[in-house]
Amino acid sequence: MKASSVQQAFKSLTSRIHPQLPLSERESQRLLNALTSSFRSQLDHHDVSASTSASCLPSPSPSPSHSTQQQLLSSSSATDRHLASILTNPLLTKPVHQQLKAKSKHPVALFEDQVAAGRATLNSARLCLDAFRNSLSVLSPAQTKDQISRYAAGTRALRWLWTSASTPSLSFTLDARFCNHLAFFLIHEGRESALWELIDTPVPTSANLSSREASRRKGLLLNSMVRTHLSAPDHALASALSAFFRALDTSHLSHASTSHAGSYLIQNLVKLTISSASDVTLYDQFVDAIPRWNRKHPDRAVYRIANLKLHHPTTPSADFALDFIRELKPLAAHPFLSPSTNSQKSTVFSFFFNTVKLLQKQNRFDDALWVMEFMQQKFPEQFKPPNSSTASQPFSQSAETASSHLIFPEWKVPEFG
Template identity: 30%
Template sequence: MQAAAARRTLSSLASKIHPQLPLTPRESQQLLNLLTTSFRSHLDREYPSGPSEAPPASTSTQLVKVEKSRRLPSSYDSASEHIDSILSNPLFARKPSRRVSDLAAASALNDPFAWFLDQAAIGTADIPKAALCLDLLPRSQNTTKGRRGSLSNSDRRPASMIAEWLRTSGRETSKEFLISQLSTKGAPRRNLVNRLVPLLLFEGNHAPLWRWYAYEPEEGDMLNQAQLSPFKCQLLKEMINAARTRDEAFAIFQHAFQLAEAGKRNAYVKSLQVAGARLVDMIVSDPQVPCTPEFYEQFALSTRGWLFAWKPVVQAMLCLCNPTEPDPQPALKIIKNADSFLASTHSKPSRQRFLVRMCLGAAQQLIKEEKLADAQIAMQFTKEHFEDLVLIKYHSSVPHQMNRGVPEKKKIQEEQRNIALLDGFLAT
């Protein structure tokens, strides 16, 4: 009896020293309010806000703005923002399902976004699961109304939520996220950033993309600039590919170019070359896509900072594709002095095709301007140096049975006929 009484006494004393955590929602809310009030009071004591005296009535509007800018921020607002950022984290913003499991395939298929939030809430989310969520998301149906933890269509921003999870969990600076893994065939796998870029642009959330692009490893980090270069190249190129308009693509590239000019040029020049080449290809393949002339001019001027030996050819092509005033003269100048450019195209078929396209585009524009002599120079240059690209050829890879009925004399006649048609076009 004495032992039982002693245990009850100790239990009562322990409950007073270490009371149980509140179990009801009302008690939980009271505890949260108490912690919030205590935290704000501590901030008010440590960082008191400055006086905010109202300016006299005679003060001008400009002085009012200056006075407001000098006031210290309220500790109440700082505390509120800090607490909101904590509570909006997936670890706290969502109550996980008690039956959540890695084997719950049905949950992932029915609502992959809710499944991933459950994984984040219990601390088992990782980068492969985030990639799986984004892969399954287009195939999944809308979240069932009334389901526990379901989100309305206006609140479902999966890419932004996953980007925030990457930030708060520290994984956005991890090797797993920044280094592209190779597949069994040796090609880079389509990693998480490829999936996130178009969705983040669609959601209008550019901040995570630029935070990743501007990330600089500190001394002692396991990663260096050389290892990060492929990630930045891939990220900026995907942003250009996912741009919804030509103007948006120009704006994205211009922002990256400004970052490079702000003292970090060497770290970003490779990514500018990759993304810039992609943007040039888009312009050349479809120059009729509408865009703002000022944005186009800014991009054309930026080539001075990220192109080197091939810069004059690209600039001449951009002059040809100008949306308001196509100019063939830079291309014609290159054609008349093309020895240095021809040497750099022998081992690069892509450059050969680009140069041929520039020459044909210049000839076409010169004909529109009724400068037929200059157009003939451009066509003659193309025929002399890139005959295999502009004339029809019979290749030895064609089966012998298909070539049996085509005598050699007919092949020569066909080739001569093509050249005569080309010459006739020039004569007109």
């Protein structure tokens, strides 16, 4: 008997580690018998409960036919309730990702089923929105617009969010993929105002949610809005910057609310091809606004302005970059000179190389040599001239022959990651 219980416990443990194998014919019959027995006992329980509650109520004694009818109705409703509880049990339904993989139902319809059954979660919502958005990638712009309007996935997801107790804290923004999908669909459904309603609604703070964290979550939602505008086929810079400026001008939003979107805009502005005069004006307005959302980090503001000036669409300038580097030169240590992650290293070295590249292009060779000498001094392992003769000769001694371009090492931006 003891051995049997140990064997049963071991079997239970291994079933958690390894997927359960298909049941044999005998095991299937035993499971069916157990379910049948459970089903009958449930019906008997409901019958007893119904008859007991009925006997406790004072009422005129019904006729035999009326009593029989009541029992039948009671049994019928009990059966319906029990069947519903079985059919909606999560153990008897396929996971959302399996149903999406099988493509047995439209992702938005599947999400609505999850909501109706009370089983919708942030994970299942993200999976459904992700599948729907992926299905749009093969459609024409007109077809995409029609599908987005027809299924209103963003509106449905938002309606579900407002019924969730966690929505007032904006905890859903911590799921970046879901947040990006929500912003994408709502904006394309013409409901961007609903996103602003979420941002403008005060978030109740508590011991577990500081005001700074609440502002950061608002910023994550703003960042998703900016991403959606910039991901449009025509790179809607005006819409993206309009959203950012609106948040910047809102008095109740803090630095934490705009820093994510501001950083994302800087990363993309240096890559975009900007040609229209209106977009150039917006570019300049964004550069001028950088100190407003970097008050706590003035050094960071100087660097960001210098970087955008290097990539200005019409009048690029390296002067701001040179001023920033000159401020760094006498310092023994500075976060910008101590990049730790691959992403930070790529950012720092790209900034130096872009500065040198522009200085060379503008025939400012003395300044270019000075920056390269600074780079070799601060990062000797990463920036070694390719030949020994150049390495043994200080750059400053060769400044007079800089215009020949012969003394410029053929350095490349190091590869990271």
